[in-house]
Amino acid sequence: MAADTTVYKEIEGKGGDYFSLIGWLGVMILAALYAVYNMEHHGHVVTGMTNAVVWGTPHVLAIFLIVAASGALNVASISSVFGRTHYKPLSRISALTAVALLAGGLMVLVLDLGRPDRLIVAMTYYNFKSIFAWNIILYNGFFVIVLAYLWMMMERRMNPHSKKIGMMAFLWRLILTTGTGSIFGFLVARPGYDAAIMAPLFIAMSFAFGLAFFIIMISVSYKASDRPLGDFILFKMRNLLGVFIAAVLYFTAVQHLTNLYAAEHAGIEAFILWDGGIYTFLFWVVQIGLGSLIPLAILFNPASGRSCQGIMTAAGLVIIGGIAQLYVIIIGGQAFPLQLFPGMEVSSSFFDGAVHSYAPSHWEVMLGLGGIAAAILIIVIAVKYLPLLPTSLSDAKIDPHHKVK
Amino acid sequence: MTDKSMNSVDKARRNLLKGGAAAAVVTLAPGVTLQTVQAAVTGPATSAKRWGMLVDANAPEGVWDLAVEACKAEQGWGKTENVNQATDPQWIRKVSIKDPKTGAKATLPVMCQHCAKPPCVDVCPTGASMKRADGIVLVDKHICIGCRFCMMACPYSCRSFVHEDVRGQKPHMPRGKGTVEACTMCVHRVDKGQKPACVDAVNAAGSNAIIFGDLNDPNSDIARAVSKFVTQRIRSDLGVEPGIHYRGI
Structure with a gap:
C-alpha cells in the first residue's frame, strides 16, 4: 500500500464564528439538561409519553444518532476494509464522527430513562437474553474499538495494524446496527415490528443517515476552515449516498409489501400507508418524497448533482426523511393499538383498541436536540485539538489520476 | 442502620x-x-406450583368494578393528584369487547397475564422483570431503570410506568416514580396462603367470576374447572402461555 502522504492538521478554531458555534451548542446542551431536570423532578408526566406510547421523541432522535453513528464509520471502513484509498484521508474524521454521534445518542437514551441515576445498575446487572443488554455491550464495545481504530490510524507506529482493527470495527458496527434494529424486530406482540427485516433495514438506514450527516459536516467544516474540498471525493460520496437511499427504499418496500400480503397485518399497514394521519403524512410526504425521491432526483440531476449546495441539500433532506422514518417506526408502531382480541371491537379506560395519541412536549424536543448538539460539540472540539482533518481534499490530492481540465 | x-x-x-x-x-x-x-406460610416459591386464575367473562359486568377497586385499595395505585388516564397506572382494567359481525358482547378484566414465557422478562436489560418459580411475574423496583422496554414487549398492555410522584403507598408494595409496575397477583397475600384481593372482592359479592389457585394441583378448584370447561387465553397464538384463563370469550 502506498504511504499515506495526507497532511492532517488541527483547525484554527479562533474566530468568532467558531466560538459562537460552541456557545450555541452549549446552550442547547444546557437546555437539554434543564429538560432532564424537569422530566426527572416531575416525572415523565411532563412529556407527551403515556402508558401506551412509552418511547417518544427522545428515542426517535437518540436512535437516529445511534444508527447514524455506525453509518458515519462507513467512510473509514470503505477505505480500510474495501481498499478504496481515495476515502483514506477521511478515515480519521469518519471514526471520530461515529464516536461523537453514538455519544450524543446514548446521552439522550440514558437521560430519558425513568431512573437515569441507576445507570450503574444497567452496567452491572445483565440479563443476557435481552437484546437491550446486548446493545449496552455493543455500544461500549463500539467506543473501545473505534477509539482504538482512530488511535492506530493517528499513531504512525500503529498504522500497519489499522486495517485489522478497521475490519473488526466494520463487523462490530454491522452487529451493532443489527442489535438496534432487533430492539424492534424482537417485539413479538407489536404488529408494526416483529420482523427480521428490521435488522437489515436499520443497517441500510445507518449507511444513508450516517453518510448524509458526514457529507454535510465535511462540506461545512472545509468551507469554514478555508480548506479545499474537491469534486472528486464529493461526487464519490454523492454516488454512495444515492445507492444507500435506494437501499433504504428497497428494504422499506419489502417490509411493507410482506406485511400487505399477510391479512393479519392489514390493520397496521392501512394505518401507516393510508389512514394514519400524521404517520401516513410522515411516511409518504417526508420519508418517501422529501427524504428519498427528491434527494435521489437532486443527486442524479446533471446540474444539482454537481454542486456542493445541491448535494448538501439532498443530504439534509435524507436526515429529515430519516428522522421521519424513525418517528413512523417508533411512534407509529406504538400508536397503533395492540391486538388483544383480533377481529373484535375493543374499548377500555386504558384505551384498548384505540389509536393512541401522542404529541411531543418541548422537554422531549429539547432533550433530543441536546443530544445532536453534544455530538456536534464533540466533533467541533476534537477537530480543533486533534489532527483529524486533512489540510486538503482537493482532486489533485485525492485522485492519483487527476488531470487539470 | x-x-x-x-x-x-x-x-x-x-x-x-x-x-x-x-x-x-x-x-x-x-x-x-x-x-x-410478612411471613410466608406457603414456603419458598417452587415450580411444583403454577398460580393462575380462571375468569368467567359471562359474569355480570359490575363484579369487575369490584375487582378493580379492590386492587387499587390493596396495592395503593390510582391515587395520583391529577387524574390523567393516559399516564395513570392501571394494574387491572375492565375491557369491553364486541364482535362486529354478530353483535355479541363481553366484558372482562385484563391484568398481567403471568405468562410462562413472559416477553417482558426476556427483554428486560437488568433482570428487574422476573418470573418466580411458581409463575408469578414481578418487577424488582430496586433494579428497574425505567427503560420501558418491557412495556413495548408486553402483548397485553398490562404494565404501567409511574409518570409522577406516588401517594398512599402500601408497606407491602413499594412503588416509585420512574419505574414500571403491574399486577403482582397479590404475591404478598398468596405467600400467606390468601387469595389475591380482586378474587376476594369478587367472592365477597357472592360471585365465583374469578377462580384463583394452583393449576398444577389436580384437586384445586381452578384445575378442576379448566379441565371441565374449554378455556381460552388471550393471544394464545403468541405461545407465551399466560396463567390467566378465560371462559366466555
Missing part, C-alpha cells in the same frame, strides 16, 4: 423475591422497628 440489620433486610427482601419470605423485624432504634415483610 447497623450492618447486621442491613443484612437482615437484604435477606428478607431476597426471600420475598424467592417467594419464601421470612418474618423480619429490624430494630432501627430503641422502640422503633421496621417490619420488612
Whole structure:
C-alpha cells in the first residue's frame, strides 16, 4: 500500500464564528439538561409519553444518532476494509464522527430513562437474553474499538495494524446496527415490528443517515476552515449516498409489501400507508418524497448533482426523511393499538383498541436536540485539538489520476 | 442502620423475591422497628406450583368494578393528584369487547397475564422483570431503570410506568416514580396462603367470576374447572402461555 502522504492538521478554531458555534451548542446542551431536570423532578408526566406510547421523541432522535453513528464509520471502513484509498484521508474524521454521534445518542437514551441515576445498575446487572443488554455491550464495545481504530490510524507506529482493527470495527458496527434494529424486530406482540427485516433495514438506514450527516459536516467544516474540498471525493460520496437511499427504499418496500400480503397485518399497514394521519403524512410526504425521491432526483440531476449546495441539500433532506422514518417506526408502531382480541371491537379506560395519541412536549424536543448538539460539540472540539482533518481534499490530492481540465 | 440489620433486610427482601419470605423485624432504634415483610406460610416459591386464575367473562359486568377497586385499595395505585388516564397506572382494567359481525358482547378484566414465557422478562436489560418459580411475574423496583422496554414487549398492555410522584403507598408494595409496575397477583397475600384481593372482592359479592389457585394441583378448584370447561387465553397464538384463563370469550 502506498504511504499515506495526507497532511492532517488541527483547525484554527479562533474566530468568532467558531466560538459562537460552541456557545450555541452549549446552550442547547444546557437546555437539554434543564429538560432532564424537569422530566426527572416531575416525572415523565411532563412529556407527551403515556402508558401506551412509552418511547417518544427522545428515542426517535437518540436512535437516529445511534444508527447514524455506525453509518458515519462507513467512510473509514470503505477505505480500510474495501481498499478504496481515495476515502483514506477521511478515515480519521469518519471514526471520530461515529464516536461523537453514538455519544450524543446514548446521552439522550440514558437521560430519558425513568431512573437515569441507576445507570450503574444497567452496567452491572445483565440479563443476557435481552437484546437491550446486548446493545449496552455493543455500544461500549463500539467506543473501545473505534477509539482504538482512530488511535492506530493517528499513531504512525500503529498504522500497519489499522486495517485489522478497521475490519473488526466494520463487523462490530454491522452487529451493532443489527442489535438496534432487533430492539424492534424482537417485539413479538407489536404488529408494526416483529420482523427480521428490521435488522437489515436499520443497517441500510445507518449507511444513508450516517453518510448524509458526514457529507454535510465535511462540506461545512472545509468551507469554514478555508480548506479545499474537491469534486472528486464529493461526487464519490454523492454516488454512495444515492445507492444507500435506494437501499433504504428497497428494504422499506419489502417490509411493507410482506406485511400487505399477510391479512393479519392489514390493520397496521392501512394505518401507516393510508389512514394514519400524521404517520401516513410522515411516511409518504417526508420519508418517501422529501427524504428519498427528491434527494435521489437532486443527486442524479446533471446540474444539482454537481454542486456542493445541491448535494448538501439532498443530504439534509435524507436526515429529515430519516428522522421521519424513525418517528413512523417508533411512534407509529406504538400508536397503533395492540391486538388483544383480533377481529373484535375493543374499548377500555386504558384505551384498548384505540389509536393512541401522542404529541411531543418541548422537554422531549429539547432533550433530543441536546443530544445532536453534544455530538456536534464533540466533533467541533476534537477537530480543533486533534489532527483529524486533512489540510486538503482537493482532486489533485485525492485522485492519483487527476488531470487539470 | 447497623450492618447486621442491613443484612437482615437484604435477606428478607431476597426471600420475598424467592417467594419464601421470612418474618423480619429490624430494630432501627430503641422502640422503633421496621417490619420488612410478612411471613410466608406457603414456603419458598417452587415450580411444583403454577398460580393462575380462571375468569368467567359471562359474569355480570359490575363484579369487575369490584375487582378493580379492590386492587387499587390493596396495592395503593390510582391515587395520583391529577387524574390523567393516559399516564395513570392501571394494574387491572375492565375491557369491553364486541364482535362486529354478530353483535355479541363481553366484558372482562385484563391484568398481567403471568405468562410462562413472559416477553417482558426476556427483554428486560437488568433482570428487574422476573418470573418466580411458581409463575408469578414481578418487577424488582430496586433494579428497574425505567427503560420501558418491557412495556413495548408486553402483548397485553398490562404494565404501567409511574409518570409522577406516588401517594398512599402500601408497606407491602413499594412503588416509585420512574419505574414500571403491574399486577403482582397479590404475591404478598398468596405467600400467606390468601387469595389475591380482586378474587376476594369478587367472592365477597357472592360471585365465583374469578377462580384463583394452583393449576398444577389436580384437586384445586381452578384445575378442576379448566379441565371441565374449554378455556381460552388471550393471544394464545403468541405461545407465551399466560396463567390467566378465560371462559366466555
